[in-house]
Structure formats: C-alpha cells, structure tokens
Amino acid sequence: MSGEQYVNRRADVEAAVKLGLTADEYAHICKIQGGEPTYVELAIYSLMWSEHCSYKHSRPILGRFPTSGPRILQGPGENAGIIDVGDGWAVAMKVESHNHPSAVEPFQGAATGVGGIVRDIFTMGARPCVSMDSLRFGELTEPRQRFLLDGVVGGIAHYGNCLGIPTIGGEIYFEPSYEGNCLVNAMSAGMIRTDGIVRAIASGVGNHVVLIGSKTGRDGIGGASVLASQEFDETLEEKRPSVQVGDPFTEKKLIEACLELIHRKLVVSMQDLGAAGLTSSSSEMSSKGFVGLDIHADRVPLREADMEPWEIMISESQERMLAIVTEQQIADVREVCERWDLDCTVIGAVTDSKMLRIWWHGERVADIPARRLADESPVIRTPSVKPDYIVDEPVAVDDAGYPPPNDLGAALTQLLAAPNIASKRWAFEQYDYIVQANTVQIPGGDAAVLRIKDSLRGIAFSNDCNGRHCYLDPYRGAKAAVAEAARNLACAGALPVAVTDCLNFGNPEKGEIYWQFEQAVEGIAEACEALDTPVVSGNVSFYNESFGQAIYPTPMIGMLGIYEDVSVHIDDAFKDEGDVIVLLGAEAAWVDGSEYQKIAYGKVEGRVPDVDLQLEVELQSKIRAAIEARLLRSAHDCAEGGLAVALAECCIASGSNGGAQFADPEAPRGGRSGRWLGADVALGSAAAVAGAAQRPDLALFGEAPSRVIVTVAAELLGPLDEVLGGLPHRVLGRVTGTDLRCTMGGKELFTVPVGELHSAYESLPERL
Amino acid sequence: MGHAPVRFGVVVFPGSNCDADAYHAVSTFPGAGAQYLWHKDTDLKDVQAVILPGGFSYGDYLRCGAIARFSPIMQSVIDFAHEGGLVMGICNGFQTLVEAGLLPGALIRNTGLKFVCRYVNLRVETTRTPFTSACETGEVLRIVVKHNEGNYTVDPETLARLQAADQIVLRYVDAAGERAEGANPNGALDDVAGVCNETRNVFGMMPHPENSVEAGLAGGADGRPLFQSIIDTVLRTAEVTS
Incomplete structure (x- = not known):
C-alpha cells in the first residue's frame, strides 16, 4: 500500500475495541486527534495505552513509594534507577517481568527477558555487571512444569552466558498457583561513573534519529504489550508467534558499540526498543524532551520486505536501539557501528513540532501530540474488595x-528436600557466575557480592518474595519481602540502599486482585521508608491468571547493598x-x-x-x-x-x-x-x-x-x-x-x- | 629486575567475553602488560605471547571457534605459532585453536548436555611447557570451568601419541589429585582439560585461569602459576637471545 492509502483509511471504534481499547478511550483519542485516527495512529495509541506500557491500573497506587534520597541519582521513570555507591561509581538497576512470553515459549521467553533488561542498563551508559532471576513455577511433579523450568533456566543461561554478564543468584519457588502462569522476573544491574549517565530524552531540533542493531521483522508483533495485558486461556499455543526470538551475539556487539558511543559522547541520548518497539521508544523520547520526532518508517531496515508501516512501528524485534545524534557526529557513529558489524540507519529527525509524526514514502501516516500520548493515557482505579x-x-x-x-x-x-528449600545448584551451575572477575560470593548464599575494581568498595544484591505469605496477607507479606531482602544483605555485611521491584499480580480489573495490589504496595512502601531503601525502578505485571485463576500476589523485591570495604563480607x-x-x-x-x-x-x-x-x-x-x-x-x-x-x-x-x-x-x-x-x-x-x-x-x-x-x-x-x-x-x-x-x-x-x-x-x- | 614488561596480546573477536578478564589477569602481574588485538587486524603489535580468550566468538554459530579461525588476526596468530610464538587458548580460544589445526582433537558437547559452570580440580601433568613451568608436577589447581562444549575428544592413535609425547598438560581430578568419577565436568576423553602441541608453544585449556588470579575473589588465585610460567619463559628466552 502507498502512504496515501494509510492516510485516507480511518479507524472506527470497532477497530479500537479489537486492539484492546475501550469506547471511552477511543473517544478520547478522537478528541486528541481532532477526528478519527488513522490506523497507524490507532495502533500506536492502543499499545501506548495498554496496561503494560501505560501502567493505567497501577500508576495511581505506585505514587505511594518513597523514590528519592541522597544516594539516588535517578529514580523511576527512566530505563533504570541509578544509585551513587561511592568513589565516583554508581549502579544502574532494574527488574522486569517476562512471565507471559516464558509461559508460551520458555526458552526464548526467558532469554529475551534477560536481553531486554540488560538493554535497559546499558542504554543509560552502565556496563551490565550482574543478572539475577526470580522464577516461579507450578509443582515439579507436573511434567509441563519441569519442561518450563528446564526451558527458562536454559534460556537465561544461553543469553546471559553469551553476553558475558555473570548471573549471580536469584531464586526459584514452586507453588500450584503458578502452574498456568509461571513467573520470570529478570533483574540486571550495571556499573557507571556518576558523570557518565545518559538519559532517554530527545533534544536538539534537526538532530538525527538513528536506529542501531538488528533488522526489523514481524517477530513479536504485540509481544510483550499484548501478551502482558491479557489473561491466558486455551489460545495459549496460538500466541507463540508473539514471542520474540533473541540473538545474544548481536546484543553483545550492541553493548560494546553503544557503550563506546556513550563514553565517547557521540550520542545526545539513547533508548532501547522494548515493548511496543519503535512506537514506545520514539514517543517516550519525544515526550520527555518536549520535542517532536519525524520517523520515516520506510527507511527502517527490514527482515521481511512487505511489512506495513503499523507493523514496523510496533514490531518487537530484539537487539535494537534508538539514538539521537548530531550531524557533526553521525560519521563517527557510523564508524563505530560498522566496526561492530551493526546496522546504523538514520530513520528520522528531531523537530520542534512536539508531534510524533510517522512517514511512509513521503506521506504522513500518523501525527500525534507526543506529550498527550504519554500524559493522557487513561488511569483506572478498580474499587478494591478484601x-x-x-x-x-x-x-x-x-x-x-x-x-x-x-x-x-x-x-x-x-x-531440606522440599523443592522450595533444596539447593538450586542444578540451575545456578548452568549460569556463568564468575565472568568479569568481580564475583566475591557465588550463588547459593544469602546475597550475591561483587567487588568494584580499583576500589575497596563492593556491592551486593538480593531478591526475595514469599508468595504464600503475600497470599495470606499481601500487606504483611510484601513488607516482609522488603525486610528479608535487606536482612539478606545485612547478613553478608552490606548496607541496603535501594530497591527495584517487580509486582506480579492477577487481573487488576477484579476488586480482590486490586485489593491485594494496594495492600502489597502499602507494605513495600512502609518497609522501604523504615529501611531507607527508596524504590528506584521496577515493573508491574498484571493479568497473571490462567483460566480465571490468579497467581499468588508476588511483589518481588530486588535490593542493592553497598560496602565501603568489601573484604569484610561473610x-x-x-x-x-x-x-x-x-x-x-x-x-x-x-x-x-x-x-x-x-x-x-x-x-x-x-x-x-x-x-x-x-x-x-x-x-x-x-x-x-x-x-x-x-x-x-x-x-x-x-x-x-x-x-x-x-x-x-x-x-x-x-x-x-x-x-x-x-x-x-x-x-x-x-x-x-x-x-x-x-x-x-x-x-x-x-x-x-x-x-x-x-x-x-x-x-x-x-x-x-x-x-x-x-x-x-x-x-x-x-x-x-x-x-x-x-x-x-x-x-x-x-x-x-x-x-x-x-x-x-x-x-x-x-x-x-x-x-x-x-x-x-x-x-x-x-x-x- | 629491570626487565621491560612482558607483552601479552589478547585477541578480541566479536562475541569474545573473557577478553577483558584475560587483560585484567595479565595486568595483576607487575612484570607484564596486555594489549588487545582486533579480529579484523593482522598486526600482532610485536607481542610476546598471544591469548585467545573465552566467549562466544561470532556467536559460536556453525560450530564453536569455526568462524573465528578464518578471521584475519588468526592468520597472523597461526604464522606466529609456526614461528614458535607462545599461544594460549582458553575455552573458546582452545576451541578456536583446535579448529585452526594448531592443536589436535575436537571439543564437543558436554555429556550432561548443559552449560556447566563449576569449580574443578586440575592436576598439572607436565611442567615441561612454557605454560606450566612455574608449577610442580602433580600440583592441583582449583579453577572454574564454564562451557557447553568442553568435551575433549581425539582418535585413539593421536591420544596415544599425546600421552607418549607428554602433551596432556592438565587433567580433571578430585581434590586429592586422583582421577575420579565425577571429577570430570564434561566427559572429556582421558580426563583431558588442557593439551599442548608437539612443539609445546601452543596450549589450550577449557578452565578459566584468568578468573583465578586474586585471592580475595570467589575464583581464588590458582590460575596465577600458568600466567607466571609464560612470563618466566618469555624473560628466559629474552635473556638467552640478548
């Protein structure tokens, strides 16, 4: 189809509902757009206003978290939170769920979960230095659960080992409630100099918008954003094509190339392409920078020649980054990417229009006010029911x-033989936990401990959540998860300083689930206040249900601890x-x-x-x-x-x-x-x-x-x-x-x- | 004293991920320094020993090390090895040396069919190499392996030749230094963890000594004698020739 046809074809409310929007939301979109949206516009709204991208059910509650403190250099709202750990060093950290992709295709689901969280870390300029994964499955007596465990652990190992990022710890629990909906929460952290932080904010009218990394294909169209915003039912198998396929080799090259670009200050800003692909990365970069972006979708290098503009905009093909680059530096950026054998394509420009505009062979197929797309996404508070x-x-x-x-x-x-208590050596031995030569304490203890090179200092990580406790009392259980994560760090001698959380719950449209969510957030907030560990980043994963049965509420807490002298650790x-x-x-x-x-x-x-x-x-x-x-x-x-x-x-x-x-x-x-x-x-x-x-x-x-x-x-x-x-x-x-x-x-x-x-x-x- | 630092070259392939660790390990020796050698280059920059590091060169697509051996830098490394230069391949580097024909045998999938990251005990079978001269025969080194394809295999005739010529440098053993069930993490033939070539200047090993050079870390320091051996050898050679 030519661009003109996309401009003329308008989407009605029926199309909106098919994409998961409500009639009210569609009406609001028409108001913002001043009339019926084009199909490309509607596709963009439907993704950006999905639960996964907009946090529409959780935003009003998450405001309860403490998020700042003297050590906190970057709180929630960026790709990762950043904490000052001393001697000019900072740690970027974040956890993210990849539950639904992993339940559909465990190996690739878990692998791309690792890939996604690692991109969040190096996007900010930090070199990823540790991965940890919190996993939940049904009981091991079920063959499918053993298949899922084997696939998920194998996927984490495949991707993380290839990247050369040590996977030092994590936790694995088995409860019947996770049988139809396993949890894969991937956490990563990286080291960065405090003066080297890059944020995902577009700026500089006329600067180039550059796409770096893999070509774009139809894989993972609506992957995270669609899979993660629905419950599971008998169509589980049909959803397999929505799971992305990871290529850790390309990601490894991306890490090296992007860190070089950032360290040499060759980019103005950078953003990875995660859920909702080019759509979310471009709209977030423009809305944060109060600028417009023109994206020429027809210039995106494709894996499949006949892709339509809306497909290109929402594809979740992995291992891609978006960078804003000045005209003076574009040649150097190309040189770095060429050296690492990565595609590097100028696909658009920063404008002063404050509009996100998508072009297709010279025709404007979408024209959306970037701030309103970001800021006016719906907020829903379900009346909670105990x-x-x-x-x-x-x-x-x-x-x-x-x-x-x-x-x-x-x-x-x-x-001791119970799967929840027994040694998880079988899993940890599949992970390279020693690469990068910083590992002080290997998996199996209370915390993962790393030294910081050329410094006496060290850092430690723990992650905890007892889903059973959170089920019986989400407030007390979540509070206890924070306390335990901190206690695990204290037992290794580290001072807990910050939290990243992955809040896994059922369908938030149900009052009982919403009650669990509110209670858990309150418990986390109180504990984080008392322990002086602000929440710097995180992720909410709703709709963890299968056939109407919700998982145990599982607010996974990942915590960072610091040492002035890591040699004291025990x-x-x-x-x-x-x-x-x-x-x-x-x-x-x-x-x-x-x-x-x-x-x-x-x-x-x-x-x-x-x-x-x-x-x-x-x-x-x-x-x-x-x-x-x-x-x-x-x-x-x-x-x-x-x-x-x-x-x-x-x-x-x-x-x-x-x-x-x-x-x-x-x-x-x-x-x-x-x-x-x-x-x-x-x-x-x-x-x-x-x-x-x-x-x-x-x-x-x-x-x-x-x-x-x-x-x-x-x-x-x-x-x-x-x-x-x-x-x-x-x-x-x-x-x-x-x-x-x-x-x-x-x-x-x-x-x-x-x-x-x-x-x-x-x-x-x-x-x- | 007063020697110029021994110059190590660490090859960087796309997908190498222990290159920085090898570089760092060398830099913990006061008498040594390292520089990176880029896979697209052919210049070995006058280094005195080459390390092919661990990782997943070129994604290990096709077969581990099979693409790396054709890279421009490898043609120079092969020439360097044929001229008697010291070349040490660790893990993926070992796989690449085997693919390049600089070492005999092949490294196939672990018998457990899974990636294995584990401490192993290695017995030094010979000190008659530039890579183990600072060790004692029978000494046990505790070092981490981490690989998917570390199962060393070779035809019976070649194995007999390797044994006869004292080319098996390291074997997997238990902590007491005995060959034992369960001590071998990958099913390698004859418990082989490391071998050298006939002229003893090319050496490959699956375990990662570069992660075992600092006592304060989980990896311990048992990898040090291997690097020390290379440094000593280079210095000795320099004395002889000067």
Whole structure:
C-alpha cells in the first residue's frame, strides 16, 4: 500500500475495541486527534495505552513509594534507577517481568527477558555487571512444569552466558498457583561513573534519529504489550508467534558499540526498543524532551520486505536501539557501528513540532501530540474488595489438625528436600557466575557480592518474595519481602540502599486482585521508608491468571547493598569447630504460611506475622556493625523452614570453600576444613515460642521474621555482646562434630549427620 | 629486575567475553602488560605471547571457534605459532585453536548436555611447557570451568601419541589429585582439560585461569602459576637471545 492509502483509511471504534481499547478511550483519542485516527495512529495509541506500557491500573497506587534520597541519582521513570555507591561509581538497576512470553515459549521467553533488561542498563551508559532471576513455577511433579523450568533456566543461561554478564543468584519457588502462569522476573544491574549517565530524552531540533542493531521483522508483533495485558486461556499455543526470538551475539556487539558511543559522547541520548518497539521508544523520547520526532518508517531496515508501516512501528524485534545524534557526529557513529558489524540507519529527525509524526514514502501516516500520548493515557482505579479467604487470626494449632511428627530428624530432611528449600545448584551451575572477575560470593548464599575494581568498595544484591505469605496477607507479606531482602544483605555485611521491584499480580480489573495490589504496595512502601531503601525502578505485571485463576500476589523485591570495604563480607557457612552459635532476634515462630505447613500438612492457611520494622532496623544495623568489626564468622537469615533448616544450611555450606559451594555434589572436597561441620544446639523452652506451646516441631520449623543465626569465635563472644546491646539474642550452642544435634529442655530432639542433610538438600536433580 | 614488561596480546573477536578478564589477569602481574588485538587486524603489535580468550566468538554459530579461525588476526596468530610464538587458548580460544589445526582433537558437547559452570580440580601433568613451568608436577589447581562444549575428544592413535609425547598438560581430578568419577565436568576423553602441541608453544585449556588470579575473589588465585610460567619463559628466552 502507498502512504496515501494509510492516510485516507480511518479507524472506527470497532477497530479500537479489537486492539484492546475501550469506547471511552477511543473517544478520547478522537478528541486528541481532532477526528478519527488513522490506523497507524490507532495502533500506536492502543499499545501506548495498554496496561503494560501505560501502567493505567497501577500508576495511581505506585505514587505511594518513597523514590528519592541522597544516594539516588535517578529514580523511576527512566530505563533504570541509578544509585551513587561511592568513589565516583554508581549502579544502574532494574527488574522486569517476562512471565507471559516464558509461559508460551520458555526458552526464548526467558532469554529475551534477560536481553531486554540488560538493554535497559546499558542504554543509560552502565556496563551490565550482574543478572539475577526470580522464577516461579507450578509443582515439579507436573511434567509441563519441569519442561518450563528446564526451558527458562536454559534460556537465561544461553543469553546471559553469551553476553558475558555473570548471573549471580536469584531464586526459584514452586507453588500450584503458578502452574498456568509461571513467573520470570529478570533483574540486571550495571556499573557507571556518576558523570557518565545518559538519559532517554530527545533534544536538539534537526538532530538525527538513528536506529542501531538488528533488522526489523514481524517477530513479536504485540509481544510483550499484548501478551502482558491479557489473561491466558486455551489460545495459549496460538500466541507463540508473539514471542520474540533473541540473538545474544548481536546484543553483545550492541553493548560494546553503544557503550563506546556513550563514553565517547557521540550520542545526545539513547533508548532501547522494548515493548511496543519503535512506537514506545520514539514517543517516550519525544515526550520527555518536549520535542517532536519525524520517523520515516520506510527507511527502517527490514527482515521481511512487505511489512506495513503499523507493523514496523510496533514490531518487537530484539537487539535494537534508538539514538539521537548530531550531524557533526553521525560519521563517527557510523564508524563505530560498522566496526561492530551493526546496522546504523538514520530513520528520522528531531523537530520542534512536539508531534510524533510517522512517514511512509513521503506521506504522513500518523501525527500525534507526543506529550498527550504519554500524559493522557487513561488511569483506572478498580474499587478494591478484601477477598473472602483472608483471615485476621493465626492458626490455633491443635494436635488434631496438626498431628505432631514422630521423627523430627526425618521432618528436617523432608523439608531440606522440599523443592522450595533444596539447593538450586542444578540451575545456578548452568549460569556463568564468575565472568568479569568481580564475583566475591557465588550463588547459593544469602546475597550475591561483587567487588568494584580499583576500589575497596563492593556491592551486593538480593531478591526475595514469599508468595504464600503475600497470599495470606499481601500487606504483611510484601513488607516482609522488603525486610528479608535487606536482612539478606545485612547478613553478608552490606548496607541496603535501594530497591527495584517487580509486582506480579492477577487481573487488576477484579476488586480482590486490586485489593491485594494496594495492600502489597502499602507494605513495600512502609518497609522501604523504615529501611531507607527508596524504590528506584521496577515493573508491574498484571493479568497473571490462567483460566480465571490468579497467581499468588508476588511483589518481588530486588535490593542493592553497598560496602565501603568489601573484604569484610561473610557468608553463611560454619567455619570452625568450637565457634559459638547465636540466634539474633525474637525466639518465636508461626506455622502460618510456613514451608512446614505446606510440606508436612499440605495446608496454606492462617495469618503471617507482621514484621516489627523497628526491631528489624536495629537487628540489621547491629549485624552489620558486628561484621564490620570482624567479629562474626558467619551469618544466615532464618527463612523458609525456620531455625532448623537455617542451621542445617550453615552446616551443609561448611563443606564448601566459599565459592566452592557447588564444586562437588558428592563430598566436601577442597573445603576450609576438608569436611562438614556439625552443630550442637539447645532450643529455649517450648513455652517461649509464641503460638507453639509444647510443640518442639514448631520451634524448629516455624517461621518468623527478623531472625538471624550467627557464629562467633568463643573469645569474641564478649565483644559481640557489647555490639548487640539490648537486641534480643541468645547463645544456641556450638559448632562441633559432623552431626547436627538439637535438644530442648535437656531432651534430644534429633541428631542427623550433615552428610544426610546434604544428600536431602542436593536431591532436586533427581526429581527433574 | 629491570626487565621491560612482558607483552601479552589478547585477541578480541566479536562475541569474545573473557577478553577483558584475560587483560585484567595479565595486568595483576607487575612484570607484564596486555594489549588487545582486533579480529579484523593482522598486526600482532610485536607481542610476546598471544591469548585467545573465552566467549562466544561470532556467536559460536556453525560450530564453536569455526568462524573465528578464518578471521584475519588468526592468520597472523597461526604464522606466529609456526614461528614458535607462545599461544594460549582458553575455552573458546582452545576451541578456536583446535579448529585452526594448531592443536589436535575436537571439543564437543558436554555429556550432561548443559552449560556447566563449576569449580574443578586440575592436576598439572607436565611442567615441561612454557605454560606450566612455574608449577610442580602433580600440583592441583582449583579453577572454574564454564562451557557447553568442553568435551575433549581425539582418535585413539593421536591420544596415544599425546600421552607418549607428554602433551596432556592438565587433567580433571578430585581434590586429592586422583582421577575420579565425577571429577570430570564434561566427559572429556582421558580426563583431558588442557593439551599442548608437539612443539609445546601452543596450549589450550577449557578452565578459566584468568578468573583465578586474586585471592580475595570467589575464583581464588590458582590460575596465577600458568600466567607466571609464560612470563618466566618469555624473560628466559629474552635473556638467552640478548
């Protein structure tokens, strides 16, 4: 078709509804356009006003987040948030969901999820230095779930390894609620000099608009923006063509070329092409810069010759960047791209019209006020409804509903083998976690730790979210996710400074889902305020439902921590015979929402405890003080599986040599001590454990926030006491022998050789 | 002392991703310095040793290292090797050396059919190479492997020749230095982790010593003796010729 035909063909309300817009939204578009829009215009509006691009349901609520602070150089609204980490260095970080593409085609869905988030980082001028992925699947007993897990992990490995970006950690959980809608949340961060930040703002009338990277094809038309704005039903398989295909080799070249362009200051600004492709990148760049952009769609290099202008504008072909370049520098930009064998095409210009204009062989096929496209996207607040399943009281544990186990040792090994707790070595070993030569702590511990080259400083990352807890109480669960992410950093000795979040929820048009969303945002906001960790970037993923069944609300928290001296960092492994084991925090535990409740009793019920943020802040600052004073030998957060599982994990980790955690599944070779270390611990009386009267199993496996197990050399117990001061803490026992032995009130609860604990903990591959 | 720093060249192919790590590793040695050698160039810039780094050269499309061997810089590296120059290939670099015919054998898919990133123990089988002269025979080095195609294979006659000529430089072993079930991460024939050519100036290994040169990092420092060997060799050669 010639351009003229596109100009003359106008789109009616029926066409708008087909593209997912409402009649009201269509009417508003007609008002902005001063009449019926062209098809190209309508296609652009439908994408920019989709849930995925416009955040129409979430925007009014997200304003609750704290987003600024003295270290925050860039908050939400850019490709990534940026945090000053000292010595002239800053970290750019962001997490993004790729749930629906991964549910349709796990390998490419996950791979392009990594590719997309990495582009967000280097677009700003930062060199990507770490990836972490939070994954959720249905139960592994289902063959399709094993297929999804295998594909997703393989896709992450394929793309991330090829880019040479270490994937250091992440988390994987399995719950039935994710069966029809897995979660793939890809997080990435990069290092940047504080004076080298580039923002995606077009400026300079007459400057060139340049497209760099891959050619444009029909792949992924409406991919993220359509897939991510709908629920799944029986048409799942038909959606496969909407999933993009990634080429990490081209992305690797793009990284090197774009960072060179930015460092040599050859570009005015840069923006990656993600969801909604050229449409979103061009409209965002022009609206932020208060300028117009003329885009000549017919100049875009194509993979398929007969593409129509609207297809070119919304294609989600991967590995493409848009740059604004001055006339003086265009030759240098071409030289860099040629050197890296990348296409580099001038497709338009910056204008003073403030209009986003799309041209097709000389005809103007779209003419949209850029600011209004961005600013006047609809806002929807669904009236929220508290779901019926929510209860206000914790479970009253009785022996009828919760018969006590006969063998507590067997209960412990059963928990260690539970997919949510068991070692994820099978997955992490498929990721290159050491490339770039900055990795201090490899996957498997509480946090990923990296050094900053030519500096004493370091950075650490954690990610956390217990979906079960968020289901039972989204406010408390989300608050706890922030607290736990920060606690994991504190256990490694890092100071938490910023958050990126990926808020995964069901269909926001439903009142119950909207209630979960509001509650979770409130919980995150309160915790981030208390812990002084502003939210600098993030992503909302709605419509995570299949056949009307929503996932557990899963507000994944990714957190950045910093070190002035990274050499103080510690891990969770017990180090030496005779070290004293101390429990910090309250000695209380609940069955509600615990892994023990799920595994031993097949239940998810009750109400999870609320995090005492004041206690949490004190706990974390004291752990950090103790680590900075080099008083602690190890520290480990008590999370899923409670105190007993945390102790077991410290014993199991002792057989490894820091990084060697995954060296050998069979035996603790090359370890610090050359063998596993056990422990002998005595729990307080059962009565002291809230909600667990006379139930040692709940004292062992019940869960509670704000608890950490540390070890200290016996002679340093006094100085540690001084640092801890009024913080509740109690000596539990000692590191000794090669068994984990637990007693309560002088009575033995269990003794299990660490080798047996290890076998259970490493048993995941047997079930794949 | 007073030597000029030993000059290493690190080849950069599109898709190389351990080039910066190799460069950095060399720079942790006071007596050495590195420069990059671009794949489209043919000038080796007068370097004294060449490192072909790890990564996914040209996307590893077709076959690992199969495209890289035809790059302009490789023609110069091949000439350099034939003249006795020291060439070390790490991971993808090893694959490229094999493709280029500078080393015998082939590197095929891991028996586990998955990418594997793991610490392995390597036994130094011979110190009679410019790459292991600073080691002790039987010494065990703990270094990370990370690859999809590290399964070394070669025909029986060539293997016998490699064994007889002491060309198997590194083998996968357990921490005690013994060959053992489970110590070999990829199914490599005869537990081969690294081999050299007949004239012993070209060496390829799958594990990544460039990620093991600093004790404070997870990778440890067991890769240092390999780089030290190259530096010592170059300095010795320079003394002899001067």
